[in-house]
Amino acid sequence: MSVEQAKACVEKMTCDAAFRAEVMAEEDAEARVALIVAEGYDGFFGGP
Numbered sequence: 001m002s003v004e005q006a007k008a009c010v011e012k013m014t015c016d017a018a019f020r021a022e023v024m025a026e027e028d029a030e031a032r033v034a035l036i037v038a039e040g041y042d043g044f045f046g047g048p
Contacts, residue, residue, distance in 0.1 A: 009041040 013020050019039070026032045 005041060009036065009039075012039065 013023065023032050023035050026035060
């Protein structure tokens with residue numbers, strides 16, 4: 001993931017309360033990753 005994509009992911013977590021709440025509601029780390037990946041931030045976790 002590029003620096004720009006990482007910043008965009010952080011921005012979404014900061015500005016989108018509903019998305020942040022959905023991600024943080026997941027107790028399982030893998031489920032959190034799956035939600036973030038579903039938003040298009042797959043490279044953030046070592047993906048392509």
